[in-house]
Amino acid sequence: MKNIIFLISIAILTSCNKVKKESKIEKESASIDDIANQYIQHLFKYNPELGTFYQIENSDNIGLSDNSHEGLEKVERAEDSLFTALKSINPNSLDNNQNITYQLLKAEMQGSINQRICKKQLWSINHLDAFYTWYQYIGQTQPVGDSIGRAHTLLRWEKIPNYIHNDMVNNKKGLEEGYALPKPVVELVIEQMEQLVSSSIESNVFYMPALRDSNLVFQNKIKNQIETNIIPEIKIYLNFMKDEYLPKARTELSISTIPYGNDCYAAMLSASTTLKNSPEEIYAWGEEAISERETTIKKLGAKLYNSDDLQLIKESFANDSSNYFETKTELLADAQSAINRAKIKSKDYFNLYPKADVILEPISEIEEKTGYSRYLSASDDGTRPATYIQATYQPKKQVKGAVESTAFHETYPGHHLQIAISRELVKSHPVTKYLGNSGFSEGWARYTETLSDEMGLYSSDNHRIAMYMGLPTGMVVDPGIHYKNWTREEAIDYTLSKQTSMTRQDAERYVDRISVWPGQMTTYGVGERFFMILRKKAEKELGKNFDIKEFHDTCLKNGTVPLDFLTEEVEEYIKTKANNVYKK
Structure with missing residues (x-):
């Protein structure tokens, strides 16, 4: 679950804003709402931890993302299917709200697809968004406190060692194929892993659900899972990082040194x-x-x-x-x-x-x-x-x-x-x-x-x-x-x-x-720079009729839209405001 700090981009609607019943995407007939519904449903299907994090209705609190090679390929196939359906949509046929949905989905999926050249799953272990940093957020939101919550937690925690193993396999493959991370980053990861395996169980990020539940049997089961299965898997990963990865870690910081690095940088910069x-x-x-x-x-x-x-x-x-x-x-x-x-x-x-x-x-x-x-x-x-x-x-x-x-x-x-x-x-x-x-x-x-x-x-x-x-x-x-x-x-x-x-x-x-x-x-x-330029343009063209509240609302009312679409929205606001003033 990567880049949680900056790039959490999905969740599912709850309560009165329920997703419509899942429908099959047909290239010739899918509406933009169908595609958006499926996009949400697919991502929570493949990333159930996010459903727990957002505490959505009927979240899957047992499953984990499948970070195996086969699991990651399934995600890409689902994304390709949705993007094909999206490309069949004529944006000129959409109303304003539908167009916002279209623009966001297009930017998100196109950016994701373009970044596949980076093979980021092969260099995923870093000090800012490694698997153990993500689990502190899951630990804070995993439902506990009753028999169902405890049972679901234990079932999910049983899957963690395999997730850790797959992450190591992915990064080992990356090391073999030229996707090594910079040495200073690897040293930071090793330091964090050493802290993780040496600290007390009570302070371990994987123990967090037990801190939120007073049931002693549950606490002991979580503790046993950490000691018997999770920490041993982390130690294997740690030894790999120290003995195999660190000696081969790259000395250069530039992403240009990995395969297709320049194309990868262009894709990541644009996304x-x-x-x-x-x-x-x-x-x-x-x-x-x-x-x-x-x-x-x-x-x-x-x-x-x-x-x-x-x-x-x-x-x-x-x-x-x-x-x-x-x-x-x-x-x-x-x-x-x-x-x-x-x-x-x-x-x-x-x-x-x-x-x-x-x-x-x-x-x-x-x-x-x-x-x-x-x-x-x-x-x-x-x-x-x-x-x-x-x-x-x-x-x-x-x-x-x-x-x-x-x-x-x-x-x-x-x-x-x-x-x-x-x-x-x-x-x-x-x-x-x-x-x-x-x-x-x-x-x-x-x-x-x-x-x-x-x-x-x-x-x-x-x-x-x-x-x-x-x-x-x-x-x-x-x-x-x-x-x-x-x-x-x-x-x-x-x-x-x-x-x-x-x-x-x-x-x-x-x-x-x-x-x-x-x-x-x-x-x-x-x-x-972009927001400053748009504001100066609005101030210049509207003069004394410029309203800072209206400008800010125009920027924010449609959500976190692509910047070129935001330009269109602000220009339309300026035009409409100027015409209304002129008519008066």
Whole structure:
């Protein structure tokens, strides 16, 4: 279950929004709703863990994804069948809501099919979304507390050793065929696995359902399954990683070094951004965006430090002890305070506003050193609220302003507001609540970091300059690594030269993340640039009739749509608004 942090893109409708009875897809007769229904049904059939995670109605809480070669081929055949049916649809025959469904399905499936050249199942074990990181989310949502829940949990847990074995087989094949991961990433995975097999059972991610159930017999059965079957399988995997994989791990970070690596990067870049721009173009955009932000930093630096010299500003900021936290408790309190302010103020900038709330939680122990702050959407049945997971590692090195901007990015007016609105829409097909792309979602969240300054959310000028110092280096470093073949040291050095708030360890984690998620880190800056361009266009053409609430609602009302489709929607809004004003 890969890229859970950024790429969860499916779920099934519940309660009053039930999927229609499954119907056979016929190329000549299938409607867009038929295809969307089948898309949801197929993905939950092949990924039952997501049904548990979203706590959907009638979820399969026993099954696991089939990550064997045969199982993965079944998924591809199902996807091909649906995409063939989709291509038979004439988008000009669809109404607006149906067209949104069509555009989302097309972008999702085309991106998935194009990325098959990457053979990502052969290099799936990494420190950010390995099987054990996913199971902490399943452990939190697996139904327990009664005899049925306990029985289903034990049946699912019996399947885990085989899943782990298949994952090792896939990565062993990848190693043999030239798909080895970078050595620093492999070392991080080994460190995590060693922690997993050496920690107490009670702190093991696979024991989490037992922590939520007081039945001693059930607890002992889970414990026995972990000790007797799961941990031994992880130890086999761990020995393989240490003895066979690590010696052959690649020294280069660039994905261009794997078979068809350049084509793979182009596919992953396009799928992430929903655009067809080249790595060279995105690299140039990044340099331009960084220059623009550095101009703002100079202006704030003149105010704070009586200097517009970038290096002096960076040094002065870095040496100011008031910019850093003392404890995790202080860090979490500041993050919560930022969320509270943003939740209230966002109502002044949006007509559309989510019903669902978001809670703050610290990152788990196993991910503390390597994980990132992130957002998890609420369950469909409302029993699990949306959650902002806050990174807490080394608080004395964490910049207060960066923590504040990340809170806005992940909650209000960023991810939570955008995703909750998307999931609460009722007019479009329910698939639109779950399909999406990083270009839109991460671009929106990054746009809202700057919007939060406009909204007056930052606590001080120190916090504001910290946000602007978070330069969009992903647009440069990502293609720098995967297109220009930068070494790890070159990527780290560049990152440190631009990202003032980062320690060397932060920069290493940043670069290693880019190495295993090619294309994804570009989406923040690319998407932000896109929203900025659309807003400037609306402001210019509408003049005094520009309404920030209307603009934001236009951007969000259709869910996480492809960026080219969003352009059409905003242009139509501008045209309609201008005509209505003219008629008056």
